[in-house]
Amino acid sequence: MKVLGVDPGLTRCGVGVVEGVAGRPLAMVGVGVVRTPADADVAHRLVLIERGIDEWLDTHRPEFVAVERVFSQHNVRTVMGTAQASAVAMLCAARRGLPVALHTPSEVKAAVTGSGRADKAQVGAMVTRLLRLDAPPKPADAADALALAICHIWRAPAVNRLQQAHAAARRASVPVRTLKGTR
């Protein structure tokens, strides 16, 4: 099972690809960050994120995409940008018929470290150990993306099969849409 994890953000979007199955050693396939300039307008930044994510999907051909679930409760200042970046990641995956799973930060931390309240350093350390890396991936967004992919591989074999079936059914169906123009 090959999974692309995405830690969404307008300035830095962490991306990491992990391959493996639950109960066996996992392998890192790739890790990086899609960056956009803070002084560009939001619409253009979303285009850059789309290009970045598409390039990761083209290069690594994952079977699943796991995106961090964004909550509106905390960090109100940046939450809109995070929601928008996550929308682009979900869109890029779903457009290709790839199943998209959302995991909360606590689910990811709990899966990887055993505690839903683990800090960045603990997550980075566990990702390093689980993927047998020489050092924790940097920046933290990249490590978080790998943690998301690991969480997905471990958490939901049954959920994955269900989502794949849904995605396949959808590819075969006609899209629901309303469109009216008067000229």
Add this chain to the structure above:
Amino acid sequence: MKVLGVDPGLTRCGVGVVEGVAGRPLAMVGVGVVRTPADADVAHRLVLIERGIDEWLDTHRPEFVAVERVFSQHNVRTVMGTAQASAVAMLCAARRGLPVALHTPSEVKAAVTGSGRADKAQVGAMVTRLLRLDAPPKPADAADALALAICHIWRAPAVNRLQQAHAAARRASVPVRTLKGTR
């Protein structure tokens, strides 16, 4: 000047195209709603919104796209979906090199009715009068999309020229992106 206004939402995305210039009577070119099923997963709904918006852009070829600016302060339950739908609308426009403008709900109400605190009925009534329609467009999301387009035509001729220049410069430039894969 032809403007597509988008009132973003996951369930109903209002879309309206208005043509004209400030100080002259305006004409409605098209109005409608892009809908997605509430029981579908978010990723798939974003794909349906993308297809809907792309079809409106293909059909009407607007020169500008005006999207309602989403705030995280109010209506926390639906704000994430609204932010995600607005991201898709901005992405569809910016990908074609179209300038994207964001207007707040109060800016739109103030432009169209004279009051930033106008209610839905007042906005609908003014849109009907300004575009010389037989009845207010329904649902309210469709009327709001037209109001956004009208607001954009009236508010910012200078801003528009600046944005067009930026968009043209961007089309000519190389995208900024970081991508690393280890396999």
